Amino acid sequence: MAFGKLFIGRKVRDLRESSKATQATFAERIGISTSYLNQIENNQRPVSAAVLLTLAENFKIDIGSMSGSDSDRLLSALTEALADPVFDAYSPSLQELKLVTQNAPGFAHALIASHQAYRRNSEQLASLDDHMVRTNAQSDPTPYEEVRDFFHFVDNYIxxxxxxxxxxxxxxxxxxxxxxxxxxxxxxxxxxxxxxxxxxxxxxxxxxxxxxxxxxxxxxxxxxxxxxxxxxxxxxxxxxxxxxxxxxxxxxxxxxxxxxxxxxxxxxxxxxxxxxxxxxxxxxxxxxxxxxxxxxxxxASLEQVAHRLSTLQRPGVKGVPVFFARIDRAGNITKRHSAAKLQFARFGAACPLWNVHQAFETPGRIIRQLAQTPDGARYLSIATEIAKGSGGFNAPQRRYAIALGCEVAYAQDFVYADGIDLNNRLAFDPIGVSCRICERLNCVQRAVPPLKSKIAVDQNQRGALPYILR
Missing domain, CATH: 1.10.10.2910 (Arc Repressor Mutant, subunit A)
Structure with missing residues (x-):
């Protein structure tokens, strides 16, 4: 079994502290020097395969939960926040962002919360007069947003x-x-x-x-x-x-x-x-x-089943990593979780090229889609419309769509992959996370330009978009 360089100091430190062990005692238990353990916990040296296997054996933990990047959600949220034009003067590398999420997750959460407050105040400034802004502006996240982020960052598993x-x-x-x-x-x-x-x-x-x-x-x-x-x-x-x-x-x-x-x-x-x-x-x-x-x-209902699949994150007995979302007819994501690489945008509507929107056009059917995001990751996505209502003919009904999917590497574990050529790259539809951070230059469904792209306008030429992205 081969492992890349793993800098998981925070996880190792949390494991040691949960065992109420000193660095010397913990190092002796896993057969390394105290200085090496100290370097591991401070992410100055990676964890070797031998040490990782010893940790798994001695503490009965899932290797995948240690070696897997459970900071993907935090990394995605931080990347989206730093895509805002307010940070134009600073363009951190992916490695820098990974170091922050691995070594200082609390700082990353604080920065995301600050950006969230900035966006909220900006929206209020755009819609309220000066007096209302001075008296009513709120900088903290709404209770709903705070709870949503709580479940998001605990991997939707309690x-x-x-x-x-x-x-x-x-x-x-x-x-x-x-x-x-x-x-x-x-x-x-x-x-x-x-x-x-x-x-x-x-x-x-x-x-x-x-x-x-x-x-x-x-x-x-x-x-x-x-x-x-x-x-x-x-x-x-x-x-x-x-x-x-x-x-x-x-x-x-x-x-x-x-x-x-x-x-x-x-x-x-x-x-x-x-x-x-x-x-x-x-x-x-x-x-x-x-x-x-x-x-x-x-x-159970289809939604209950799909949502439960997204919570199968128990260490040692995890299910297939899936993404799950519920979307209303306006494109608002009212439920979301992803154990896959795909991370939903925190602001804005979902990509219009995603098949979840088509579910409203074909009620009662489960529709399939092969999709690829700008980072090259490929997914199998299924979606269906759900209607909720009670009380007879005149009672109002709530209609929304649910989507469930996985990375294509796991697609054969789903009956919905039957009859689809997963090796045909031309069969994958290009989708994004949201227009405001999507890097695609030639998307005909683009609603707004990406936040960090420059635009040019040719008064003598018009394509699908009224501008050119650079």
């Missing part, structure tokens, strides 16, 4: 909740017994909570009345939604200590962020309980990630 959900699922017999049948009994026998129908006029998916110990569910919701809401209530009743501890460690800026994160963490537990890790991972492999078959086997 070990404490995932393991707790798996233990409870095993005790309840899920998935051999349907979650929709066992969860009502569990809520009533352990917590004295009855499952009742919400009144026809109530516009709710779930309403819990603590005084009467009753959980009211919308009778018009799909069975998968009702099951998920029951699992959510289990989290609220049984996992509050663990969830509160996670929120405290996250050190959110505001109480609102913590409350929003609490919903996200309960949702995470609900998905992990309905789709327990080991069972779901095995089924995903056996069924070659067929979303419809997985949804049927576990009594």
């Amino acid at each position: 070990p404490d909740l995932d393991l707790a959900a798996e233990r409870l699922a095993a005790s309840l017999g899920i998935p051999d017994r349907e979650a929709a049948l066992v969860l009502p009994n569990h809520l009533e026998s352990r917590h004295g909570v009855r499952i009742l129908r919400a009144e026809p006029g109530e516009d709710v998916l779930r309403r819990y009345d603590g005084a009467s110990r009753a959980l009211f569910l919308n009778p018009y919701s799909p069975a998968s939604t009702r099951t998920f809401q029951m699992a959510f209530q289990v989290a609220a009743l049984e996992l509050e200590t663990e969830i509160d501890a996670i929120i405290r460690r996250a050190k959110f800026r505001t109480h609102e962020s913590g409350e929003i994160c609490k919903i996200g963490l309960r949702n995470y537990f609900a998905g992990a309980l309905s789709l327990p890790y080991q069972h779901f991972l095995a089924a995903a492999k056996n069924l070659r990630h067929d979303l419809e078959l997985l949804a049927t086997r576990f009594g």
